Amino acid sequence: MVNQLADLDRVFQALADPGRRLMIDRLSQGSASVSELGKPLAMSLAAVLQHVQVLEASGLVRSAKIGRTRTCSINPAALRSAESWISERRSLWERRLDRLGDYLADAADSPPRGLPGNHGQIPEEKQ
Amino acid sequence: MVNQLADLDRVFQALADPGRRLMIDRLSQGSASVSELGKPLAMSLAAVLQHVQVLEASGLVRSAKIGRTRTCSINPAALRSAESWISERRSLWERRLDRLGDYLADAADSPPRGLPGNHGQIPEEKQ
DNA sequence: TCGATACTGAACTGATCACTTGACTATTGG
DNA sequence: CCAATAGTCAAGTGATCAGTTCAGTATCGA
Numbered sequence: 044m045v046n047q048l049a050d051l052d053r054v055f056q057a058l059a060d061p062g063r064r065l066m067i068d069r070l071s072q073g074s075a076s077v078s079e080l081g082k083p084l085a086m087s088l089a090a091v092l093q094h095v096q097v098l099e100a101s102g103l104v105r106s107a108k109i110g111r112t113r114t115c116s117i118n119p120a121a122l123r124s125a126e127s128w129i130s131e132r133r134s135l136w137e138r139r140l141d142r143l144g145d146y147l148a149d150a151a152d153s154p155p156r157g158l159p160g161n162h163g164q165i166p167e168e169k170q
Numbered sequence: 171m172v173n174q175l176a177d178l179d180r181v182f183q184a185l186a187d188p189g190r191r192l193m194i195d196r197l198s199q200g201s202a203s204v205s206e207l208g209k210p211l212a213m214s215l216a217a218v219l220q221h222v223q224v225l226e227a228s229g230l231v232r233s234a235k236i237g238r239t240r241t242c243s244i245n246p247a248a249l250r251s252a253e254s255w256i257s258e259r260r261s262l263w264e265r266r267l268d269r270l271g272d273y274l275a276d277a278a279d280s281p282p283r284g285l286p287g288n289h290g291q292i293p294e295e296k297q
Numbered sequence: 298t299c300g301a302t303a304c305t306g307a308a309c310t311g312a313t314c315a316c317t318t319g320a321c322t323a324t325t326g327g
Numbered sequence: 328c329c330a331a332t333a334g335t336c337a338a339g340t341g342a343t344c345a346g347t348t349c350a351g352t353a354t355c356g357a
Contacts, residue, residue, distance in 0.1 A: 055186035
């Protein structure tokens with residue numbers, strides 16, 4: 044809870060790799076060892092470990108070593124923080140769209156005054 | 171909807187940068203021009219444009235040029251796809267934790283047989 | 298005990314990233 | 328018309344990333 048901003052950096056960065064997402068996918072249905080996580084991945088074990096370390100640094104995954112095997116599991120709190128960040132922005136935008144829709148539905152008779160804070164039409168075409 | 175996998179790569183990669191998240195943040199409360207998005211960012215306009223292009227390539231943002239200004243807006247569908255990916259894995263894990271909790275609550279009297287598919291204890295300590 | 302297993306650390310390499318600068322185009326407004 | 332504004336393109340640079348190989352260490356199991 045120290046640096047929420049840089050934490051999100053690491054979380055999204057961690058999620059940006061398909062191999063690491065596959066690991067999360069695997070872990071979402073139960074804890075697993077490092078080599079188990081690497082099994083579907085066509086890369087050296089050392090590389091797998093580096094991915095696990097990225098996931099762990101982001102807080103998405105926790106791990107503990109028992110004997111010679113390291114067992115990894117998901118930390119749902121980190122997933123939730125990323126999820127919330129997205130969700131908040133999306134719902135903000137969608138609520139705004141709703142209000143705009145209401146406004147336009149009403150606007151057929153009222154005189155044009157300009158909607159404060161609304162610079163935007165929704166663009167359709169490119170270039 | 172062509173390549174969901176590589177799309178998520180780009181979406182999470184785009185969200186991994188604090189400047190780009192600030193842009194999304196700004197856009198969540200209404201469309202904005204490229205220079206408007208760059209105003210809080212202490213970098214050249216050319217750099218801002220590159221960020222916008224990353225956001226656009228990921229599908230998170232759409233834009234259209236009118237006159238000499240390019241107006242950007244959020245595409246909520248892309249946000250939702252990232253949100254869903256996370257949400258699905260997290261709830262899978264959490265439902266699994268619940269079942270495990272139920273099992274442990276019942277287990278005081280029944281003989282130990284092993285829970286199929288459950289390799290994991292929840293690790294606490296490191297190294 | 299001893300070979301196989303499971304990981305770990307370090308160094309190195311090619312690719313991608315986040316910028317920069319500088320030159321250029323298109324629009325706008327007085 | 329013409330200066331200021333808004334964006335665009337291209338090339339280059341230093342930093343980070345994703346992987347490798349190789350040389351360990353610790354543990355397990357027969």
